[in-house]
Amino acid sequence: MHRLSIKDWPAPERPRERLMGAGAMQLSDAELLAVMLGRGVRGHSALELARTLLVRFGGVRGVLNASLEELQALHGVGPGKAAALVAARECCCRYLQEKVTPGRAIRSPADSRDFLVARLRDRPHEVFCCLFLDNRHRVLAFDEMFQGTIDNTTVYPREVVRQALRRNAAAVILAHNHPSGVAEPSEADQLITRRIAAALELIDVRLLDHFVVGDGACTSLASRGLL
Numbered sequence: 001m002h003r004l005s006i007k008d009w010p011a012p013e014r015p016r017e018r019l020m021g022a023g024a025m026q027l028s029d030a031e032l033l034a035v036m037l038g039r040g041v042r043g044h045s046a047l048e049l050a051r052t053l054l055v056r057f058g059g060v061r062g063v064l065n066a067s068l069e070e071l072q073a074l075h076g077v078g079p080g081k082a083a084a085l086v087a088a089r090e091c092c093c094r095y096l097q098e099k100v101t102p103g104r105a106i107r108s109p110a111d112s113r114d115f116l117v118a119r120l121r122d123r124p125h126e127v128f129c130c131l132f133l134d135n136r137h138r139v140l141a142f143d144e145m146f147q148g149t150i151d152n153t154t155v156y157p158r159e160v161v162r163q164a165l166r167r168n169a170a171a172v173i174l175a176h177n178h179p180s181g182v183a184e185p186s187e188a189d190q191l192i193t194r195r196i197a198a199a200l201e202l203i204d205v206r207l208l209d210h211f212v213v214g215d216g217a218c219t220s221l222a223s224r225g226l227l
Helices: 015-022 029-037 046-057 060-065 068-072 079-100 109-120 157-166 187-201
Strands: 127-133 139-147 171-177 206-213 218-220
Touching (some): 029 046, 029 060, 029 079, 060 079, 068 079, 109 206, 109 218, 127 157, 139 157, 157 171, 157 187
Antiparallel strands (some): 206 218
């Protein structure tokens, strides 16, 4: 029996045409991925390939977090399709990063939370970052300061102070991830927050917050009264 490709389907059933007619929000995860893939391979439509990807990597998040090598290891996903998926992930991050680009003011925790979750939640190891702000809370820079093991990162307050002086910062927001997925601040997190706050105070720089990023969650120490 001849197998129909997506281009042979009725127009209202094709993912690309559905997106253009009804909007992207009406598409399933598989249909959205099919649009990004563009076309399938012999014997498998783009939609079937998209469903295979979702099963293999456990959902959209898993697909977009997969490496080029992991994607290309799947039959039907060549360099072009793998590159398109990796680029889609980076576009998502850069879209959120626009909230914290230099010159933009941080007016609420929500302005930085989405970006931090996107950047940090899927890191396999702990990463400790600093968002440096001027006296109007406009972004000066976002720096990844320290990297560690799967459950621990060594943080040096003096290096945070040195970078704050280098950036001519008036305020700082800290952030780090918990690869375990649990966004609950540990005692060690609270201790290093207090140490950094004290060190920054000596150079008249305010510590505004410290975010702990887990699996899609983000906890603010300031909102907990832990600063």
